[in-house]
Amino acid sequence: MVLGHVLVLVLISVFSRVKSQSIIKTLPGFDGDLPFNLETGYVGVGYKDEVQLFYYFFESERNPKDDPLVLWLTGGPGCSVLSAITYQNGPLTFNYANSSGSIPKLMLNPHSWTKVANIIYLDAPVGSGFSYSTTWEGYKTGDLSSAAQTYDFLTKWLMAHPKFLSNPFYVGSDSYGGIIAPIIVQKIFHGNDKGNKPPVNLKGCILGNPLTDFKYDLNSRIEYAHQKELISDKLYESTKKNCKGEYINPDRSKEICISNLQAVNKSFENLYMFNILEPECTTWDLSSFMGENDIFTIMKNLDVLTKSQHSKRWCRDYMLLYSHIWANNKNVRSALHVREGTIKEWPRCNLSMWYEIDVRSSLEYQTMLTKRGYRVLIYSGDHDLAIPYLGTLAWIQSLNLTVTEDWLPWSVDDQIAGNTITYSKGKYNLTFATVKGGGHTASELKPKEVFAMIDRWLAYNSL
Numbered sequence: 001m002v003l004g005h006v007l008v009l010v011l012i013s014v015f016s017r018v019k020s021q022s023i024i025k026t027l028p029g030f031d032g033d034l035p036f037n038l039e040t041g042y043v044g045v046g047y048k049d050e051v052q053l054f055y056y057f058f059e060s061e062r063n064p065k066d067d068p069l070v071l072w073l074t075g076g077p078g079c080s081v082l083s084a085i086t087y088q089n090g091p092l093t094f095n096y097a098n099s100s101g102s103i104p105k106l107m108l109n110p111h112s113w114t115k116v117a118n119i120i121y122l123d124a125p126v127g128s129g130f131s132y133s134t135t136w137e138g139y140k141t142g143d144l145s146s147a148a149q150t151y152d153f154l155t156k157w158l159m160a161h162p163k164f165l166s167n168p169f170y171v172g173s174d175s176y177g178g179i180i181a182p183i184i185v186q187k188i189f190h191g192n193d194k195g196n197k198p199p200v201n202l203k204g205c206i207l208g209n210p211l212t213d214f215k216y217d218l219n220s221r222i223e224y225a226h227q228k229e230l231i232s233d234k235l236y237e238s239t240k241k242n243c244k245g246e247y248i249n250p251d252r253s254k255e256i257c258i259s260n261l262q263a264v265n266k267s268f269e270n271l272y273m274f275n276i277l278e279p280e281c282t283t284w285d286l287s288s289f290m291g292e293n294d295i296f297t298i299m300k301n302l303d304v305l306t307k308s309q310h311s312k313r314w315c316r317d318y319m320l321l322y323s324h325i326w327a328n329n330k331n332v333r334s335a336l337h338v339r340e341g342t343i344k345e346w347p348r349c350n351l352s353m354w355y356e357i358d359v360r361s362s363l364e365y366q367t368m369l370t371k372r373g374y375r376v377l378i379y380s381g382d383h384d385l386a387i388p389y390l391g392t393l394a395w396i397q398s399l400n401l402t403v404t405e406d407w408l409p410w411s412v413d414d415q416i417a418g419n420t421i422t423y424s425k426g427k428y429n430l431t432f433a434t435v436k437g438g439g440h441t442a443s444e445l446k447p448k449e450v451f452a453m454i455d456r457w458l459a460y461n462s463l
Contacts, residue, residue, distance in 0.1 A: 020041045020042045020337065020339075021039055021040070021041030021160070022039065022040055022041060022337040023037070023038070023039055024038040024039065024040055024335065024336065024337075026335065027092075027106060027332070027335050027336075028103050028326075028329060028331045028332050028335055029099075029103050029104055029105050029106040029326060029332075030092070030105075030106040030107075035061075035108070036058055036059065036061050036091055036114060037058065037059040037064075038056065038057070038058055039056075039057040040054070040055065040056050040057070040336050040337055040338075041054070041055060041057075041337070042054055042055075042131075042339070043055065043153045043156050043157055043160075044156075045149040045152040045153050045156070046126075046133075046138060046149055046152070047138075050133050050134045050135045050137075050138040051126045051131070051132075051133050051138050051149055052126075052131060052132055052133070052134065052339075052342070053122060053123060053124055053126065053131045053149065053150075053153050054122075054123045054129060054130035054131045054132075054338070055120055055121060055122045055123065055153075055157070056081070056082075056085060056120075056121040056336075057118070057119070057120050057121070057161075058090070058091055058114040058118070058119050058121070059114075059118050060114060060115070060116065060117055060118045060119075061091075061112075061114055061115045062115060062116055064118055065163070065167075066167070067116060067117050067118055067167065068116075068117045068118070068167060068168040068169070068170055068203070068458050069117070069118045069119075069120070069164050069167040069168070069169050069170070070113070070117050070118065070119045070120070070169075070170045070171075070172045070206070071119075071120045071122060071150075071154060071169070071170070071171050071172065071184075072084055072089070072119055072120065072121050072122070072172045072173065073122055073124055073150070073171075073172070073173040073177045073180060073181065074128070074173070074174065074175070074177065075173065075174055075175025075176035075177045075178075075211070076128065076175070076176050076349050076350070077125060077128075077143075077146070077176050077180070077353065077355055077357075078125065078127060078128050078347075078349055078350040078351065078353045078355060079128060079175075079348060079349040079350075080123055080128050080129030080130075080323075080327070080346065080347070080348055080349070080350075081121040081122055081123050081124075081128070081129060082121075082123075082129055082323055082327055082346075082348070083320075083323065083348060084121060084174075085121055086106075086322075086323055086326075087319070087320075087323070087444050088174070088441055088443040088444050088447075089109075089111075089112065089113040089119075089443045089447070089450070089451070089454075090109060090112055090113070090114065090119075090121065091108060091109055091112035091114045091115075092106050092107070092108065092109060092112075093106070093107060093108075093109045094106060094107075094319070094322040094323070094326070095107040096319065096322065099322065102329070103325065103326060103329050103331070103332070104322040104325055104326050106326075109447065110448075111447040111448050111450075111451035112451070113451065113454055115451075115455075116454070116455050116458060116459075117454075117458060118164065118167065120157065122150065122153065124146060124149065124150050124153070125141045125145075125146035125149070125353070125355065126138060126139055126141055126146075126149070127139055127141070127350050127353040127354070127355070128350055128353075129327075129346065129347075130333075130336070130338050130342070130343055130346065132339075132342040132343060139353070139354045140354045140356075141353075141354065141355055141356070142355060142356030142357065142358045143179055143180060143183065143356070143357060143358050143359040144183065144358055144359065146180060146355075147180055147183035147184045147187060148187060150180070150184050151184055151187040151188060151191065154184075154188070154200065155191070155196065155197075155198060155200070158198050158200065159197075159198055162198070165198055165199075165201065166201060167201060168201055168203045169200055169201045169202050169203060170202075170203055170204055170205055170206055170458075171184050171185050171188070171202075171204075171205045171206070172205065172206035172207070172208075173205075173206075173207060173208070173210070174207065174208035174209050174210065174441045174443075175208075175209055175210065175211060175386075175387065175440065175441065176211050177207070177210065177211075178207050178209075178210020178211045178212045178362065178387075179210075179211055179212065179359055179361075179362045180362075181205050181207060181210075181362075182205065182212075182362045182365035182366050182368075182369060183359065183362065183365050185202065185204075185205050185365070185369060185374070186365050186368055186369075188200050188202050189202055189372060202374070203374065203375055204369075204374040204375035204376050204377075205369075205374070205376055205377075206376075206377045206378075206454070206457075207376070207377070207378045207379075208378075208379055208380070208441050208442055208443060208450075209379075209380050209381060209384055209386075209387050209440045209441050209442060210378060210380075210387070210392065211387050212361065212362050212363065212366065212392065212395055213360075213361040213362070213363050213391075213395050214248065214360045214361065215248060215361070216361075216391045216392075216394050216395040216398075217387050217388070217391040217392065217395070218247070218248045218387075218391070219245065219246070219247050219248055219391065220388045220390040220391030220394060221247070221385060221388055221391075222236065222239060222240075222247050222264060223236075223388075223390055224385060224388035224389075224390050224391075225264070225267070225268070225385065227390070228276060228385075230267055230268075230271065230276065230385075231263075231264055231267050235260065235263055235264065235267075238256070238260050239257070239260035239261065239263075239264060242254060242256040242257040242260055243257040243260065243261065244257075247261060247264075268385075271385060272316070273384075273385045273386040273440070274316075274384060274385070274386050274439050274440040275316070275381070275383050275384065275439030275440065275445060276383050276385050276439075277383050277437075277439075278315075278316055278439070279314065279315055280315075281315040281316070281317040281318070320348055323348055324346070324348060327346040327348075328345060328346050363395060363398070363399075366395075366399060367399060369428065370399055370401065370425045370428045370430075371425075371428070372427075372428060373426065373427030373428055374428060374429075375428075375429050375430075375431075375457075376428075376429070376430040376431070377430075377431050377433075377453075377454070377457050378392060378396070378430065378431070378432045378433070379418075379432070379433045379434070379435055379442055379450065379453060380392050380432075380433075380434055380435065380438070380442065381434075381435045381437070381438025381439045381440060381441065381442035381445060381446070382418065382434045382435060382436055382437070382438060383437060383438065383439045384438070384439050384440040384442075385440075386440045387440060389434050392432070393432065396423065396430065396432055399423075399425075399430075401423035401424060401425050401428075401430060402423060402424050402425060403421065403422070403423055404422045404423060404424045404429075405420075405421065405422040405462075406421060407419050407420070407421050408420055408421070410433060410453070410462075410463035412448060412449045412452045416436060417435065417436055417446070417449040417452070417453070418433050418434040418435045418436045418438075418449070419433065419434050420432065420433040420434075420463045421433075431457060431463065433453060433463055435449055435450060435453075436449075438450070
């Protein structure tokens, strides 16, 4: 009886911390009722729950009871997870061609991952999106503390949603999330080992275009640029020889090396790092357009024809304006049940966060994963210069895994969508795949192909 009484008190405490959860039936910009189940809310973490992490939870459109549960984080650090929902793998996207008036139109994404998985999209770390702190000190965070808070969030969320405790669970992220996600995975399995409640049915992680190790990932830009003929053979060989393969922290006393790197940087000046096939964007300030009430007027002032990617002035980053307008609309915030007064202006990426980069390589955590029977999917767009797939492949090879399936093409609709290689170590399994024509991130440019990939992988099928 005493144990049961204690359990009831624990549950009451947990529910009080997530009491703000709300079921969302409609959203401004979307015509009619939402054809899927959406819940939003806050979960308090940290000292006295001063950090309030905001989440969007979409139930699987197929079989919520049995489909996997994925916790998805966006990179940055400090970028809102709304980017993933509307630009990458979520069920909604902006209807660019038909948006006018004061709020962008929304439409369904036919390649949403929520068709095969339950997904918790989390604004983390604190200061991202709609997440906030009740104290100034609460905004101070970093890689390790953010991962700890995310684990705290997960356990509290699962206690409040016990019907998902048995679902296979994956941590997913992209870009800078490649640093954070493996740390979260480690905290989860250590928590399971210690008998923390509730136990998490952890199966593995999913990483897209991940930053994992600064040296591997950023040094690979020059090799990748040479492979794609963005720099000449002569410049590549000279840079490689004189810098001895160290391009991120070169010896400043080696003048020829520094001169070579300056020439490389000159070659990169007009490149769009996130997709080398697309035009570089002109820098512009989102906040300068907040006084405008009409989307068409704003785009006209920018001289951008968003209906056509062949416009002379078209740039992919201009599409981000839609999320800025939508998320800063008072009716949208009310519909999402965002607490009034907590966020002055929603930033897609918060560049002024009080954030400490205290883990410059998550290889240590990746190595720990290889000692356990987890599954890992890593995919990279092959036109991403920001975090080239060559660097990702290099650090994967450093794990000394056994190749179980060497390079093979994988296809969608009888067309090659990329190449894949599979590794193992005991029960551990890692699948790496390139996405042909994909950038940073791959799912934004190739949603159909990446959806096919995730659908097959979650079902334990080959790509």
